[in-house]
Amino acid sequence: MPFIPHTPADVRSMLERIGAASIDELFDEIDPALMGADFGAIDSGVDEMTMLAELAASARQDETGPCFIGAGCYDHHIPAAVWDIASRGEFLTAYTPYQAEASQGTLQLIYEYQSMMIALTGMEVANASVYDGGGALAESVLMAVRANRRAKGVDLHHVAIAGACHPHYVDAAASIVRNQGIAVDRLDFGRDGQACLDALDAAGAPAAVVVQQPNFFGLIEPVDDIVRIAHERGALVIAVVNPLALALLKPPGEWGDRGADIVCGDGQPLGIPMASGGPSFGFICTRRSHVRQLPGRIVGRTTDRAGRPGFTLTLQAREQHIRRGKATSNICTNQGLLVTAATIHLALMGADGLRRAAAGSHAKTGRLVRELTAIEGVSQRFAAPFFHECVIDLGQPADPVAATLADAGLLAGLPLERYYPELANCLLVCATEKRTEAEIARFGTALAGALGR
Amino acid sequence: MTAGKTIYDIGRTGRSAASQHTPSGDVAALPSACLRSTPPQLPEVSELQAVRHYTGLSAKNFAIDRQFYPLGSCTMKYNPRGAHRAASQPGFLNRHPLAPATVSQGFLACLHDLQEVLKAVTGMAAVSLTPMAGAQGEFTGVAMIRAYHDARGDRDRREIVVPSAAHGTNPATATMCGYTAREVAVGADGDVDMEELKAAIGKHTAGIMLTNPSTCGVFERRILEISDLVHDAGGLLYYDGANLNAILGKVRPADMGFDVLHTNLHKTFATPHGGGGPGAGPVAVNERLLPFLPTPWVERAENGGYRWVDETARPQSIGRLSAFMGNAGILLRALAYARMLGREGMTRVGEYATLNANYLMARLRDAGFQLAYPDRRASHEFIITLRQEAKQWGVTAMDFAKRLLDYGFHAPTTYFPLLVAECLLIEPTETETKEELDAFADAMQRIREEAERDPELVKTAPHSLPIERLDDVKAARELDLGGPPG
Numbered sequence: 006m007p008f009i010p011h012t013p014a015d016v017r018s019m020l021e022r023i024g025a026a027s028i029d030e031l032f033d034e035i036d037p038a039l040m041g042a043d044f045g046a047i048d049s050g051v052d053e054m055t056m057l058a059e060l061a062a063s064a065r066q067d068e069t070g071p072c073f074i075g076a077g078c079y080d081h082h083i084p085a086a087v088w089d090i091a092s093r094g095e096f097l098t099a100y101t102p103y104q105a106e107a108s109q110g111t112l113q114l115i116y117e118y119q120s121m122m123i124a125l126t127g128m129e130v131a132n133a134s135v136y137d138g139g140g141a142l143a144e145s146v147l148m149a150v151r152a153n154r155r156a157k158g159v160d161l162h163h164v165a166i167a168g169a170c171h172p173h174y175v176d177a178a179a180s181i182v183r184n185q186g187i188a189v190d191r192l193d194f195g196r197d198g199q200a201c202l203d204a205l206d207a208a209g210a211p212a213a214v215v216v217q218q219p220n221f222f223g224l225i226e227p228v229d230d231i232v233r234i235a236h237e238r239g240a241l242v243i244a245v246v247n248p249l250a251l252a253l254l255k256p257p258g259e260w261g262d263r264g265a266d267i268v269c270g271d272g273q274p275l276g277i278p279m280a281s282g283g284p285s286f287g288f289i290c291t292r293r294s295h296v297r298q299l300p301g302r303i304v305g306r307t308t309d310r311a312g313r314p315g316f317t318l319t320l321q322a323r324e325q326h327i328r329r330g331k332a333t334s335n336i337c338t339n340q341g342l343l344v345t346a347a348t349i350h351l352a353l354m355g356a357d358g359l360r361r362a363a364a365g366s367h368a369k370t371g372r373l374v375r376e377l378t379a380i381e382g383v384s385q386r387f388a389a390p391f392f393h394e395c396v397i398d399l400g401q402p403a404d405p406v407a408a409t410l411a412d413a414g415l416l417a418g419l420p421l422e423r424y425y426p427e428l429a430n431c432l433l434v435c436a437t438e439k440r441t442e443a444e445i446a447r448f449g450t451a452l453a454g455a456l457g458r
Numbered sequence: 459m460t461a462g463k464t465i466y467d468i469g470r471t472g473r474s475a476a477s478q479h480t481p482s483g484d485v486a487a488l489p490s491a492c493l494r495s496t497p498p499q500l501p502e503v504s505e506l507q508a509v510r511h512y513t514g515l516s517a518k519n520f521a522i523d524r525q526f527y528p529l530g531s532c533t534m535k536y537n538p539r540g541a542h543r544a545a546s547q548p549g550f551l552n553r554h555p556l557a558p559a560t561v562s563q564g565f566l567a568c569l570h571d572l573q574e575v576l577k578a579v580t581g582m583a584a585v586s587l588t589p590m591a592g593a594q595g596e597f598t599g600v601a602m603i604r605a606y607h608d609a610r611g612d613r614d615r616r617e618i619v620v621p622s623a624a625h626g627t628n629p630a631t632a633t634m635c636g637y638t639a640r641e642v643a644v645g646a647d648g649d650v651d652m653e654e655l656k657a658a659i660g661k662h663t664a665g666i667m668l669t670n671p672s673t674c675g676v677f678e679r680r681i682l683e684i685s686d687l688v689h690d691a692g693g694l695l696y697y698d699g700a701n702l703n704a705i706l707g708k709v710r711p712a713d714m715g716f717d718v719l720h721t722n723l724h725k726t727f728a729t730p731h732g733g734g735g736p737g738a739g740p741v742a743v744n745e746r747l748l749p750f751l752p753t754p755w756v757e758r759a760e761n762g763g764y765r766w767v768d769e770t771a772r773p774q775s776i777g778r779l780s781a782f783m784g785n786a787g788i789l790l791r792a793l794a795y796a797r798m799l800g801r802e803g804m805t806r807v808g809e810y811a812t813l814n815a816n817y818l819m820a821r822l823r824d825a826g827f828q829l830a831y832p833d834r835r836a837s838h839e840f841i842i843t844l845r846q847e848a849k850q851w852g853v854t855a856m857d858f859a860k861r862l863l864d865y866g867f868h869a870p871t872t873y874f875p876l877l878v879a880e881c882l883l884i885e886p887t888e889t890e891t892k893e894e895l896d897a898f899a900d901a902m903q904r905i906r907e908e909a910e911r912d913p914e915l916v917k918t919a920p921h922s923l924p925i926e927r928l929d930d931v932k933a934a935r936e937l938d939l940g941g942p943p944g
Contacts, residue, residue, distance in 0.1 A: 006810075007538075008535070008536050008889045009810045010890070011810060011813070016813065022817055022820045023820045025816070031816050032812065034676070034834065035705075035708075036681075039714060040708065042581060042710045044579065044804065046574065047578045047796070047800065049802060050798050050799050050801075050803045056544060056794055056797045056798050060790070060793075060794055061547055061549075063564035063565065063567055064547040064564060065564070067553050067563070067564040069561050074554045074557065077782075084505075086509050094521055094523030094524065095524065097521070098521040099520060099733045100529060100733065101731075102733065106863055106926070107519070107520035107868060109515070109518040109923075110519040114512070116939075118940075121500055123940060124498040124499040124941075125500075131940070136594065136780060138781045139778070140590070173781045173782065176778040177779055177780055179777065181597070181779065184634065225489065228492075252497070252498060253488070254493060255491075255492055255493060255494045256494055271781060278552070279551070279552060279553060280550060280553065281553050281555050281787070282556075282783050283782055283785040283786045283787060284785040284787050296937070296939070305933040305937055305939050306933070306939075307930070307932045308928070309927060310918070310927050311926055315925040317928045317930055319930070319939075325626035325629075326626040326627075330630060332633075334634070338735045338736075339590070339734065339735040339736070340590075340736050341734030342732030343736060345733060348512075349508060351501070354500070355474045355475065355502055355503070356497035356499070356500045357474055357479060358474065358479050358480075359500065360497065361480050364482045364485050365480050365482055366483075367483055368482075369483065371483075390489060390492075392488070411557070411558045412560065438480050438483075
């Protein structure tokens with residue numbers, strides 16, 4: 006019996022104490038019509054060794070060569086210590102720190118995490134995580150609508166996406182906020198791939214304007230202008246950011262006239278393996294004046310009876326377990342362990358290590374773009390400066406080319422036709438600091454071969 | 459010694475973990491206006507300092523690996539290391555979420571296998587694995603209920619009925635789906651009050667959210683009657699799988715009449731709770747709700763290969779809920795656990811979780827504690843009320859909870875469900891030994907004696923942890939939510 010420790014003698018004496026003749030008798034309040042279902046479709050169990058061998062075979066089946074896909078999930082170096090420590094049973098097998106005295110490890114760590122996220126984003130407060138980048142955008146939209154509900158002349162049923170924001174984030178946000186009567190309007194991007202300021206000008210007065218920096222195409226957006234225009238119309242600004250890029254780029258708290266109002270994104274670049282896209286974690290930071298609209302856990306520092314500093318969950322009157330139907334969100338369990346990993350990652354990397362990973366990725370992608378555009382007929386689709394992703398135009402449909410390269414063991418980037426039919430010839434490529442000169446050269450050779458050049 | 463100090467406190471300007479400094483690169487191509495003027499204020503520590511600091515913090519946590527953790531409704535059972543190992547293999551960790559399906563067949567096969575297991579244990583027709591936690595599963599389920607009514611042009615249904623004992627996520631979910639939560643009372647026997655329920659159900663009812671066994675720790679005996687009542691009124695039934703562990707391999711939610719449900723893989727399928735996640739809350743539906751399942755999910759093609767099902771194939775889907783495929787790594791851990799259990803093992807989970815709960819309930823009853831529902835069987839959990847102790851000695855349920863920490867046990871869930879005064883909701887799970895349960899019962903008995911003899915001792919507990927009781931009022935009034943120093 007895997008993981009069940011009872012001996013026959015245990016069972017006998019336990020039933021005796023209960024006053025029941027058998028374990029079956031403990032289910033005697035359940036209508037017999039409900040019992041006796043057939044679970045035969047489930048195989049019999051196997052030992053750990055056999056299970057590991059089975060899953061190892063599945064895992065091995067999917068091993069590929071170098072990955073040049075980014076699009077919200079990136080193959081960065083993770084210091085060995087990050088998961089060695091995050092996987093300790095004391096972090097792995099604890100739960101939400103409701104009993105503060107027995108959870109000071111997790112609570113202090115979250116407080117440190119909040120401090121680091123505040124430093125990266127230039128905002129005033131951070132929550133302790135939400136599910137992922139898509140969920141973070143959804144919660145940020147709901148939060149912006151609540152926070153802006155008293156503004157005059159603002160349409161609380163619309164938020165506008167300025168330019169190319171990750172289509173999966175926008176889809177997830179739209180699915181989640183739709184039922185509260187909020188529409189997510191996708192504004193066109195310009196010919197240069199950046200947000201179109203004229204489209205924003207024409208968008209009326211949405212409750213919030215969303216801008217991703219760098220955008221889905223990897224391009225640097227004119228965020229100062231976007232923030233100014235949005236604020237002039239009474240909209241709050243939601244910045245969707247890559248936290249690694251913030252080691253290099255101007256923090257959203259300093260954008261435009263008075264900074265972004267809500268900053269969100271996905272924490273995967275901070276020490277989280279790609280792992281098919283999850284678990285990762287979402288983050289939300291904001292101004293102090295909006296803290297009561299923040300969803301999710303928040304940790305504060307206080308003192309104990311003896312005056313010693315300690316940490317505890319705070320402002321819980323926002324949350325579902327207290328507020329029920331009037332809570333800011335239904336969110337409960339989310340991504341604690343990933344925040345643990347990210348905090349250790351940030352502590353180990355420091356500002357210098359993080360900046361090097363960001364600048365190194367930027368430089369490697371530049372090198373990749375030179376390699377690929379040296380092939381006849383291959384060009385950079387948008388001329389605007391990029392961070393560590395770039396749209397490459399192959400001059401012919403990109404989907405079959407990517408499939409050919411994948412079969413050859415090289416993940417050549419993301420074909421964009423599915424999201425933007427007009428970009429059917431384009432691949433979104435990314436080279437992190439981990440990609441080597443040899444891998445980049447291999448990509449060039451393989452692409453030239455696939456294109457018959 | 460770093461006691462009480464944060465990672466910032468132990469750093470020094472100019473110090474770093476230099477082996478993490480990878481080669482930098484030229485950023486001249488980026489316009490200077492978009493660059494930050496000063497580096498972010500992150501900690502400046504050596505690698506050893508960081509390792510020691512966070513290892514030290516870990517030691518300040520209670521965890522299943524160290525303590526009995528009978529947190530009601532949370533199913534804090536052993537999290538097998540083998541499952542963790544299985545999901546941590548390079549082929550899984552290094553797989554990009556957008557890798558083409560042709561080079562993802564191993565992963566897709568795993569997801570498909572898990573979908574099939576969940577279909578079998580719930581009796582449902584189809585499963586989507588994308589929800590990332592129980593609460594997101596609830597959202598998904600109620601959003602599907604709404605999509606179902608909307609697709610039929612049945613737009614006057616505005617209410618979701620929830621019992622007063624329900625978890626807070628139930629009413630919060632109803633609100634997020636644009637519905638109003640209507641609470642109905644629970645009777646003295648722990649079952650939903652049928653008269654009140656009948657009065658609440660009508661043409662405005664979109665559906666009902668139920669946990670069964672309920673958060674009162676008892677099996678809702680009139681579930682088939684409730685199912686007929688709600689269905690006859692045109693509503694649908696949502697099963698909150700928070701307590702599925704109690705009936706795993708014994709009773710299928712589909713047979714109780716539910717149309718849609720979520721399971722908490724971090725409870726029933728033993729994936730680690732991680733200090734507050736990650737979890738996973740896959741949803742399962744019957745045929746009626748199948749068109750609305752969230753994307754993506756996995757199906758098997760005629761040629762035996764696996765492929766993603768997305769919105770193009772399912773235009774009525776409520777759509778995408780996460781950036782990629784939810785908490786994929788948790789799904790793999792759950793599959794590994796299910797493989798080790800097999801069908802016989804699953805049945806034993808429900809049986810031994812129930813045995814342990816009923817045994818511990820009997821021990822506490824014999825020690826003089828008052829049960830909230832003394833005439834009922836426990837499911838996998840049960841409630842005691844410390845109303846008498848609070849009245850007689852001024853020692854509350856929270857005081858008992860804090861004193862238990864001194865005895866080396868994590869506290870049960872306190873003050874939930876809200877309808878039982880001074881309550882502790884206790885869930886031992888099937889992976890605990892009889893000796894552990896006996897030790898817990900003994901500790902409870904001793905605390906009760908202390909409460910009578912020296913109430914101050916209990917009211918000021920804990921006494922043996924790194925800190926004593928915290929000032930929560932100060933935490934909320936004088937907000938210190940962090941931020942870089944200086």
